[in-house]
Amino acid sequence: MPEYKQFPLSDTAEGLTEADILDWKVKPGDTVTVNQIVVEIETAKAAVELPIPWAGVITELLVEPGQTVEVGTPILTVDVDPGGAAASAAANGSAPAKAPSAEAPAEEEMKPLVGYGSKAVSAHRRARKGSAPAPAPAAAAPAPAPVAQPVRGGYVPLAKPPVRKLAKDLGVDLHALTGSADGGVITRDDVQRAATGTPANSTVDTAAGYDPATRERRVPIKGVRKATAAAMVQSAYTAPHVTEFLTVDVTPMMELRAKLKNSREFSGVKLTPLVFAAKAVCLAAKRTPDINAVWDEAAQEIVYKEYVHLGIAAATPRGLVVPKIRDADAMSLSELASALGELTDTARQGKTTPADMLNGTFTISNVGVFGVDTGTPIINPGESAILAVGAIRDTPWVVDGELAVRKVMQLSLSFDHRVIDGQQGSEFLADVGALLSDPAVAITY
Known part of the structure; x- marks a missing residue:
């Protein structure tokens, strides 16, 4: 049986x-x-x-x-x-x-x-x-x-999964619809017309959630967007944020990047400015361990992490996600570049696993990829600091008393003032800036 x-x-x-x-x-x-x-x-x-x-x-x-x-x-x-x-x-x-x-x-x-x-x-x-x-x-x-x-x-009405999801979001009962496609299959247009009460031959814009009477579109808050909003509200109202800014001449970094891209070690590796920022964060965190600590409210303790699980904020079709590079501080520059490439590709495909987004210790938000100079990022819950990396621009800059055109970027660091005092935050940001403006400084760390 x-x-x-x-x-x-x-x-x-x-x-x-x-x-x-x-x-x-x-x-x-x-x-x-x-x-x-x-x-x-x-x-x-x-x-x-x-x-x-x-x-x-x-x-x-x-x-x-x-x-x-x-x-x-x-x-x-x-x-x-x-x-x-x-x-x-x-x-x-x-x-x-x-x-x-x-x-x-x-x-x-x-x-x-x-x-x-x-x-x-x-x-x-x-x-x-x-x-x-x-x-x-x-x-x-x-x-x-x-x-x-x-x-x-x-019986399941004849409709593809995305159409079923749209119907659920709009509160449309698929059992009550007659599909307009071949074989009676229900389409997105069928669902949208049912949601707005629009006749089949109407030319009114019936995009998901659109109400022609008010000319407004409403989208349910759910999934990644809902979780992100809850986390940001929790962080903003729990951790006292302080944000500091630093403008950096990164011309030496860009010159080193051009050299390394032609080397055998970095052949086939996408070496972006973000990789250098990730390496600088890992090095600077060793000199300012408070940056990599976290406030434990329940235990009334500050927990210092002797590893860096580096989060990279990534925009995806489903919303903002922050996958982690585990033990980033133990990686070489080429290893970081490879890990970062895999991480961003996976995130953009929407295939980042839940486990890959847990237990981070520090986050970088690359707002420069959108052509933005700087911002005031909100700390991820469970961490104590986040660095926003701005766009690199050709900018007039004074070098040895003379005006020159240099590659310049802005950094902004938000940190939890319960864990990190202004001195520690400033020292960390200055260290990151020094490493990006002159990568040779790394051999002194």
Whole structure:
């Protein structure tokens, strides 16, 4: 007989409480293997792909794309004994390898699951009301258009995952719509017209959340944007911020960069000014350890970190994220350049894992990439300082008493005045500036 298991949404090692279902990678009737990716979710920090810990046949998808689900909620059902191997073995008098029992503790079931964190899912879950597992449907030939599959006793309307998410955001019931695309597939325009009450032949702009009556567009606050806002408010109202500024002639740094780019060691490595700033921060932090410490309110202690997990603020389609370069202080310049290149590429693709954004000790915000000279950055919670690196511009500058055109940039350092006094903050900023204006100073550190 078939043996059904329900796969719950689990914590992905970041204290997760809920997540949005972005895209299913499987459908009812699909055969899956252990650790196969079955769904992509969006947490408050990143998009994450989840593997399944069992092999079998998918019998039911319990939630739709775009739906927000709490941790522990079952999201799909799988038949782990689709061929009735257990029954056949019993009839033959043998005992086959037993699939994990539905009553077994969840932490035991999740052991083979790749990519999950240390927090186990609770062993006991309440059964979903009116949701009895159904046998896996027979395999069908591919159809030219999406085919509705049974979900929670009804049918999934014919729509792609992004359209389902849009419908959820706008409060539109897909079951009430008739798709305008081939095969009755529901499109974004169908959802937008339903949300605004606009006839199908209307030319009114129906962008997501747009109200033609008020000429306003409203977007729900969720995901990365919601988490970023909460973190920044917490930081601004918890840590007393002080911001200092320094203008630096970085012409020697740019000249060294031009030389190193032609060297064998840096062949194929993207050597940007940000790499030099990262190295300068790591070196300067050793001379001013307060910069790399943190205020522990609960313990009433200042915790000094003897390592630098360097955060790099990155703008992505999902919002601002701050992935970390672990033990950046132990890396050479070329290693930092490689790590920074991988980090930014991964962030822009939206594939930074939640674990990669935890436990930073210091952050750099490269506002110069947008052509901005400077700013007053807000400290990330759990850290005590953040450095904003501005654009490098050709600027009139006095050198040895004479006016010259030099490569000049501005630095701004925000720090937590509970941990860092003005002296320490100023010394650190001056050290970073000295290293960028004359990289040879590094050999004295």
